[in-house]
Amino acid sequence: MLYTAKSILDVANVNNFAIPAFNISDWAMFTGIMDISEELDAPVIVAIHPDEVAHITTDLIAAMRERAHRSSVPVAIHWDHGGTYEQMIVAIQAGFTSVMIDASLLPFDENVALTRKVVEAAHAVGIQVEGELGTIGANDSYGESGAAEIIYTNVDDAVRFVAETGVDSLAIAIGTSHGLYPSDKNPELRHDLLEQIKAAVGIPLVLHGGSSNPDAELARAVSLGINKINISSDIKVSYHNRMREILGTDERLREPNAIQPEPIKAMKVTAAQKIELFGASGKASLY
Numbered sequence: 001m002l003y004t005a006k007s008i009l010d011v012a013n014v015n016n017f018a019i020p021a022f023n024i025s026d027w028a029m030f031t032g033i034m035d036i037s038e039e040l041d042a043p044v045i046v047a048i049h050p051d052e053v054a055h056i057t058t059d060l061i062a063a064m065r066e067r068a069h070r071s072s073v074p075v076a077i078h079w080d081h082g083g084t085y086e087q088m089i090v091a092i093q094a095g096f097t098s099v100m101i102d103a104s105l106l107p108f109d110e111n112v113a114l115t116r117k118v119v120e121a122a123h124a125v126g127i128q129v130e131g132e133l134g135t136i137g138a139n140d141s142y143g144e145s146g147a148a149e150i151i152y153t154n155v156d157d158a159v160r161f162v163a164e165t166g167v168d169s170l171a172i173a174i175g176t177s178h179g180l181y182p183s184d185k186n187p188e189l190r191h192d193l194l195e196q197i198k199a200a201v202g203i204p205l206v207l208h209g210g211s212s213n214p215d216a217e218l219a220r221a222v223s224l225g226i227n228k229i230n231i232s233s234d235i236k237v238s239y240h241n242r243m244r245e246i247l248g249t250d251e252r253l254r255e256p257n258a259i260q261p262e263p264i265k266a267m268k269v270t271a272a273q274k275i276e277l278f279g280a281s282g283k284a285s286l287y
């Protein structure tokens with residue numbers, strides 16, 4: 001079912017699990033994510049950030065909505081890392097059921113003002129809003145961007161931000177970075193900070209930059225109150241590495257229906273592992 005009107009994360013918050021938000025960038029990836037979510041009876045968030053929107057165009061959202069309506073599991077279609085109010089209006093008009101306004105690089109008061117403006121517009125038509133406070137790091141310059149330096153979310157600021165904006169969920173900075181970690185860099189999440197923020201704000205919390213973090217760190221983050229984890233690089237690496245292997249076997253290969261099934265299968269294996277790790281498997285029945 002296409003999940004609208006209220007936050008898909010509310011059930012996850014009450015039942016202490018996290019919904020994976022899988023960033024997709026083509027129709028084949030989307031259908032693969034839908035299929036594995038249904039196989040595991042797991043709610044899912046299909047995330048699309050501005051670069052991906054530019055690639056697939058908003059015309060594809062109508063088809064995604066139709067597929068979501070037919071689904072046996074709850075589905076939210078989410079505009080990830082929106083940067084402007086105008087982008088959020090485009091998302092609302094295109095049929096997204098969830099949006100993220102990321103004004104985290106702005107001064108606090110400007111972040112609050114822009115986020116509140118988006119909340120007012122989105123809530124008027126029953127669309128959930130995610131805000132961000134603090135900054136997520138960047139491991140590489142490819143794909144989703146990030147800050148040169150991680151600015152950890154301040155607990156008191158988080159309380160004020162939630163109260164003044166009315167966001168449905170909050171992306172916090174506790175030590176993650178977008179992209180894949182280089183071999184000489186080990187992510188260390190501030191679980192103590194997460195615990196403090198969750199106790200203070202109560203609403204669903206979001207972790208960006210979840211790819212390539214150690215499973216144990218992510219599982220503990222879920223147990224302490226993370227309800228949505230964004231996964232982009234991990235599934236795309238699985239998908240495209242397998243595609244490179246397939247394309248290398250026969251230079252005559254040219255039809256997508258001969259090339260894509262194996263990459264989709266590889267992506268589904270990675271996605272399934274995340275669904276299980278986050279405790280989302282079997283949770284569709286709670287909705």
